[in-house]
Amino acid sequence: MNTVVNHEQWLARRLDLLAREKELMRQQDQLASARRALPWVRVDKQYVFDTPQGKRSLADLFEGRSQLVVQHFMFAPGKERGCPHCSYMADHTDGALPHLAQRGVSFVVVSRAPLASLENMRRELGWKFKWVSCGESDFNYDFHVSFAAEEMAGGAVYYNFKKQPFPLQDAPGISVFYKDEAGAVYHTYSTYGRGVEVMMHTYRMLDLTPLGRQEEGMPYGLAWVQYHDRYAQEAASCCGAHD
Numbered sequence: 001m002n003t004v005v006n007h008e009q010w011l012a013r014r015l016d017l018l019a020r021e022k023e024l025m026r027q028q029d030q031l032a033s034a035r036r037a038l039p040w041v042r043v044d045k046q047y048v049f050d051t052p053q054g055k056r057s058l059a060d061l062f063e064g065r066s067q068l069v070v071q072h073f074m075f076a077p078g079k080e081r082g083c084p085h086c087s088y089m090a091d092h093t094d095g096a097l098p099h100l101a102q103r104g105v106s107f108v109v110v111s112r113a114p115l116a117s118l119e120n121m122r123r124e125l126g127w128k129f130k131w132v133s134c135g136e137s138d139f140n141y142d143f144h145v146s147f148a149a150e151e152m153a154g155g156a157v158y159y160n161f162k163k164q165p166f167p168l169q170d171a172p173g174i175s176v177f178y179k180d181e182a183g184a185v186y187h188t189y190s191t192y193g194r195g196v197e198v199m200m201h202t203y204r205m206l207d208l209t210p211l212g213r214q215e216e217g218m219p220y221g222l223a224w225v226q227y228h229d230r231y232a233q234e235a236a237s238c239c240g241a242h243d
Contacts, residue, residue, distance in 0.1 A: 002210070040178065040186035045142065050115040050133040058139075061132070062179045067105040071199065072145040072173040075111035077135060081121050081227065082111060086172055088225045089199040094128045110134050112146060112170065125229060143190060145173040160192040172196045 005013075047058045062068045071089060075082030090109060100107055109131040111118055118131045140146035147157040147169055156163045159171050174196055176189040197203055206213050215221050 035189060038189060040188050043177070043185045043187050045138075047134065047137040047139045049110070049139070050136065051130070052115070052119065056132070058177070059179060059183055059185050061106065061108050061130075062177075062185075063106045065101070065104045065106045066179055067103075068177040068179070069100070069105060069107045070175045070177070071107070071109045072140060072143065072171075072175065073109045073111045073131070074145075074168070074170040074172055075113040075118065075121070076170055077113050077117075079113060079117070082113065082118075083170075083172070084225055084227050085222045087125065087227050088202070088222065089172070089196060090127060090129070091125075091228055092199055092201045097129060108132055110139065112140055125227065140170070143173065143175050143187075145171045145192070147171075160195075174199065 043058065049056050049058070049061065051061075058068075061070075071086070071093075073082050073086040073090065075086070081087075093107065093109075097107060107129060109118075109129055111131070111133060112135045113133060114135060115133045118133060122129075122131050134140050141148065144158050147159075147166065149169075151157050152166075152169060155165060157166045159166050171192065173190060173192045175187065178186045178188050180186070191198065203213065213221070215224065218224065
Protein backbone atom coordinates (compact mmCIF):
# COMPACT_ATOMS: atom_id res chain seq x y z
CA MET A 1 0.00 0.00 0.00
CA ASN A 2 1.25 3.50 -0.82
CA THR A 3 1.98 6.17 1.76
CA VAL A 4 -1.16 8.01 2.92
CA VAL A 5 -0.80 11.82 3.19
CA ASN A 6 -3.03 14.88 3.54
CA HIS A 7 -4.32 16.79 0.50
CA GLU A 8 -1.60 19.47 0.56
CA GLN A 9 1.15 16.86 0.59
CA TRP A 10 -0.57 14.91 -2.18
CA LEU A 11 -0.93 18.08 -4.29
CA ALA A 12 2.77 18.91 -3.98
CA ARG A 13 3.73 15.44 -5.23
CA ARG A 14 1.11 15.60 -7.97
CA LEU A 15 2.45 18.92 -9.26
CA ASP A 16 5.96 17.44 -9.41
CA LEU A 17 4.63 14.57 -11.48
CA LEU A 18 2.61 16.96 -13.66
CA ALA A 19 5.80 18.78 -14.66
CA ARG A 20 7.32 15.44 -15.76
CA GLU A 21 4.13 14.49 -17.64
CA LYS A 22 4.13 17.79 -19.53
CA GLU A 23 7.78 17.37 -20.48
CA LEU A 24 7.04 13.87 -21.77
CA MET A 25 4.11 15.23 -23.81
CA ARG A 26 6.40 17.82 -25.39
CA GLN A 27 8.90 15.09 -26.23
CA GLN A 28 6.09 12.97 -27.71
CA ASP A 29 5.01 15.92 -29.88
CA GLN A 30 8.59 16.32 -31.11
CA LEU A 31 8.83 12.58 -31.81
CA ALA A 32 5.55 12.65 -33.76
CA SER A 33 6.89 15.52 -35.84
CA ALA A 34 10.09 13.58 -36.56
CA ARG A 35 8.00 10.54 -37.50
CA ARG A 36 6.02 12.59 -40.01
CA ALA A 37 9.27 13.91 -41.46
CA LEU A 38 10.64 10.44 -42.28
CA PRO A 39 11.39 9.85 -45.98
CA TRP A 40 9.04 7.57 -47.88
CA VAL A 41 9.63 4.42 -49.95
CA ARG A 42 7.57 3.95 -53.10
CA VAL A 43 5.73 0.61 -53.19
CA ASP A 44 5.99 -0.62 -56.78
CA LYS A 45 5.34 -4.30 -56.09
CA GLN A 46 1.79 -5.41 -56.77
CA TYR A 47 0.02 -7.10 -53.87
CA VAL A 48 -3.33 -8.87 -54.14
CA PHE A 49 -5.66 -9.12 -51.14
CA ASP A 50 -8.74 -11.29 -50.78
CA THR A 51 -11.58 -9.09 -49.47
CA PRO A 52 -15.35 -9.51 -49.05
CA GLN A 53 -15.68 -7.41 -52.23
CA GLY A 54 -13.29 -9.62 -54.21
CA LYS A 55 -9.61 -9.30 -55.12
CA ARG A 56 -8.17 -5.88 -54.33
CA SER A 57 -4.80 -4.15 -54.61
CA LEU A 58 -3.00 -2.22 -51.88
CA ALA A 59 -4.10 1.02 -53.54
CA ASP A 60 -7.73 -0.16 -53.40
CA LEU A 61 -7.55 -0.56 -49.61
CA PHE A 62 -7.27 3.23 -49.22
CA GLU A 63 -10.97 3.44 -50.20
CA GLY A 64 -10.59 6.88 -51.74
CA ARG A 65 -8.51 8.36 -48.90
CA SER A 66 -4.85 9.36 -49.00
CA GLN A 67 -3.61 7.55 -45.88
CA LEU A 68 -3.83 3.92 -44.76
CA VAL A 69 -3.00 2.25 -41.45
CA VAL A 70 -2.54 -1.53 -41.55
CA GLN A 71 -2.60 -3.81 -38.53
CA HIS A 72 -0.63 -6.98 -39.24
CA PHE A 73 -2.73 -9.51 -37.28
CA MET A 74 -1.12 -12.86 -36.47
CA PHE A 75 -3.51 -15.41 -37.97
CA ALA A 76 -1.84 -18.21 -39.92
CA PRO A 77 -3.62 -20.57 -42.33
CA GLY A 78 -4.98 -23.65 -40.59
CA LYS A 79 -5.57 -21.91 -37.25
CA GLU A 80 -9.07 -21.75 -35.73
CA ARG A 81 -8.57 -18.21 -34.43
CA GLY A 82 -5.92 -15.55 -34.67
CA CYS A 83 -3.61 -14.34 -31.91
CA PRO A 84 -5.41 -13.21 -28.72
CA HIS A 85 -2.92 -10.37 -28.26
CA CYS A 86 -3.58 -9.08 -31.79
CA SER A 87 -7.25 -9.45 -30.90
CA TYR A 88 -6.64 -7.21 -27.87
CA MET A 89 -5.19 -4.62 -30.24
CA ALA A 90 -8.12 -4.93 -32.63
CA ASP A 91 -10.69 -4.57 -29.84
CA HIS A 92 -9.79 -0.87 -29.60
CA THR A 93 -10.35 -0.07 -33.27
CA ASP A 94 -14.01 0.21 -34.23
CA GLY A 95 -14.78 3.36 -32.24
CA ALA A 96 -11.84 5.15 -33.87
CA LEU A 97 -12.84 4.41 -37.48
CA PRO A 98 -15.16 7.41 -38.13
CA HIS A 99 -12.64 9.77 -36.52
CA LEU A 100 -9.78 8.38 -38.63
CA ALA A 101 -11.89 8.69 -41.76
CA GLN A 102 -12.60 12.34 -40.95
CA ARG A 103 -8.84 12.96 -41.13
CA GLY A 104 -8.45 11.09 -44.40
CA VAL A 105 -7.20 7.83 -42.88
CA SER A 106 -8.45 4.34 -43.76
CA PHE A 107 -7.76 1.33 -41.56
CA VAL A 108 -7.53 -2.34 -42.47
CA VAL A 109 -6.43 -5.51 -40.71
CA VAL A 110 -4.32 -7.95 -42.74
CA SER A 111 -3.62 -11.63 -42.02
CA ARG A 112 -2.38 -14.68 -43.93
CA ALA A 113 -5.36 -16.89 -43.04
CA PRO A 114 -8.10 -17.42 -45.65
CA LEU A 115 -10.82 -14.77 -45.83
CA ALA A 116 -13.51 -17.18 -44.59
CA SER A 117 -11.55 -17.74 -41.35
CA LEU A 118 -11.11 -13.99 -40.88
CA GLU A 119 -14.80 -13.32 -41.44
CA ASN A 120 -15.80 -16.06 -38.99
CA MET A 121 -13.65 -14.61 -36.22
CA ARG A 122 -14.75 -11.05 -37.01
CA ARG A 123 -18.42 -12.05 -36.66
CA GLU A 124 -17.80 -14.05 -33.48
CA LEU A 125 -16.13 -11.07 -31.78
CA GLY A 126 -18.50 -8.45 -33.17
CA TRP A 127 -15.89 -6.39 -35.02
CA LYS A 128 -16.87 -3.97 -37.81
CA PHE A 129 -13.47 -3.05 -39.27
CA LYS A 130 -12.31 -4.38 -42.65
CA TRP A 131 -10.19 -7.54 -42.45
CA VAL A 132 -8.51 -8.90 -45.57
CA SER A 133 -6.30 -11.86 -46.43
CA CYS A 134 -2.80 -11.47 -47.87
CA GLY A 135 -2.34 -15.23 -48.11
CA GLU A 136 -1.84 -15.10 -51.87
CA SER A 137 0.88 -12.43 -51.77
CA ASP A 138 4.24 -11.63 -50.16
CA PHE A 139 2.84 -8.61 -48.33
CA ASN A 140 3.44 -9.78 -44.74
CA TYR A 141 6.83 -11.24 -45.65
CA ASP A 142 7.96 -8.05 -47.34
CA PHE A 143 6.96 -5.97 -44.33
CA HIS A 144 8.75 -8.36 -41.96
CA VAL A 145 5.85 -9.71 -39.93
CA SER A 146 5.86 -13.20 -41.47
CA PHE A 147 8.89 -15.41 -41.91
CA ALA A 148 9.68 -18.11 -44.45
CA ALA A 149 10.48 -21.61 -43.24
CA GLU A 150 14.12 -21.36 -44.32
CA GLU A 151 14.49 -18.10 -42.38
CA MET A 152 13.02 -19.71 -39.27
CA ALA A 153 15.35 -22.69 -39.70
CA GLY A 154 18.34 -20.36 -39.54
CA GLY A 155 17.53 -19.51 -35.93
CA ALA A 156 17.01 -15.77 -36.47
CA VAL A 157 14.55 -13.67 -38.45
CA TYR A 158 14.49 -10.01 -39.41
CA TYR A 159 11.96 -8.43 -37.04
CA ASN A 160 11.76 -5.01 -35.43
CA PHE A 161 14.64 -3.82 -37.62
CA LYS A 162 17.17 -6.44 -36.53
CA LYS A 163 17.97 -10.13 -36.81
CA GLN A 164 16.79 -12.00 -33.74
CA PRO A 165 15.31 -15.33 -32.66
CA PHE A 166 11.52 -15.45 -32.88
CA PRO A 167 9.38 -18.46 -31.92
CA LEU A 168 6.51 -18.04 -34.41
CA GLN A 169 6.09 -17.69 -38.16
CA ASP A 170 4.05 -14.50 -37.74
CA ALA A 171 4.60 -11.40 -35.61
CA PRO A 172 2.56 -8.29 -34.78
CA GLY A 173 3.10 -4.96 -36.46
CA ILE A 174 1.57 -1.75 -37.78
CA SER A 175 2.42 -0.25 -41.17
CA VAL A 176 1.38 3.10 -42.61
CA PHE A 177 1.05 4.12 -46.26
CA TYR A 178 0.30 7.23 -48.32
CA LYS A 179 -1.27 7.44 -51.78
CA ASP A 180 -0.72 10.51 -53.92
CA GLU A 181 -3.14 12.03 -56.44
CA ALA A 182 -1.54 10.04 -59.26
CA GLY A 183 -2.26 6.79 -57.41
CA ALA A 184 1.32 5.99 -56.39
CA VAL A 185 1.60 4.29 -52.98
CA TYR A 186 4.38 4.96 -50.48
CA HIS A 187 5.41 3.17 -47.31
CA THR A 188 5.89 5.85 -44.64
CA TYR A 189 6.21 4.04 -41.30
CA SER A 190 6.17 0.69 -39.52
CA THR A 191 6.39 -0.27 -35.86
CA TYR A 192 6.77 -3.64 -34.19
CA GLY A 193 7.27 -5.22 -30.78
CA ARG A 194 6.12 -2.92 -28.00
CA GLY A 195 5.52 -0.24 -30.61
CA VAL A 196 2.13 -1.83 -31.32
CA GLU A 197 0.99 -0.76 -27.85
CA VAL A 198 -0.08 2.46 -29.59
CA MET A 199 -3.32 0.58 -30.39
CA MET A 200 -3.82 -0.75 -26.85
CA HIS A 201 -5.77 2.08 -25.21
CA THR A 202 -6.64 -0.19 -22.28
CA TYR A 203 -2.96 -0.12 -21.33
CA ARG A 204 -3.03 3.69 -21.25
CA MET A 205 -5.96 3.59 -18.83
CA LEU A 206 -4.42 0.85 -16.68
CA ASP A 207 -1.27 2.98 -16.42
CA LEU A 208 -3.40 5.62 -14.64
CA THR A 209 -4.58 3.22 -11.94
CA PRO A 210 -2.91 2.44 -8.60
CA LEU A 211 -2.22 -1.20 -9.52
CA GLY A 212 -1.22 -0.52 -13.12
CA ARG A 213 -0.96 -3.40 -15.60
CA GLN A 214 -0.45 -6.03 -12.87
CA GLU A 215 1.91 -8.04 -15.08
CA GLU A 216 4.70 -8.45 -12.55
CA GLY A 217 5.57 -12.11 -12.09
CA MET A 218 3.86 -13.16 -15.31
CA PRO A 219 5.92 -15.03 -17.92
CA TYR A 220 5.49 -12.09 -20.34
CA GLY A 221 3.45 -8.95 -20.79
CA LEU A 222 -0.09 -9.61 -22.06
CA ALA A 223 -0.06 -13.09 -20.51
CA TRP A 224 -3.39 -12.22 -18.87
CA VAL A 225 -5.11 -11.19 -22.12
CA GLN A 226 -7.82 -13.39 -23.63
CA TYR A 227 -10.29 -13.01 -26.48
CA HIS A 228 -12.88 -10.61 -25.11
CA ASP A 229 -15.67 -13.20 -25.41
CA ARG A 230 -13.71 -15.57 -23.15
CA TYR A 231 -13.73 -13.22 -20.15
CA ALA A 232 -17.48 -13.69 -19.77
CA GLN A 233 -17.07 -17.45 -19.98
CA GLU A 234 -14.37 -17.36 -17.32
CA ALA A 235 -16.52 -15.20 -15.03
CA ALA A 236 -19.49 -17.54 -15.48
CA SER A 237 -17.26 -20.52 -14.69
CA CYS A 238 -15.97 -18.86 -11.54
CA CYS A 239 -19.46 -17.94 -10.41
CA GLY A 240 -20.63 -21.48 -11.06
CA ALA A 241 -17.83 -22.83 -8.89
CA HIS A 242 -19.21 -20.88 -5.93
CA ASP A 243 -22.86 -21.85 -6.42
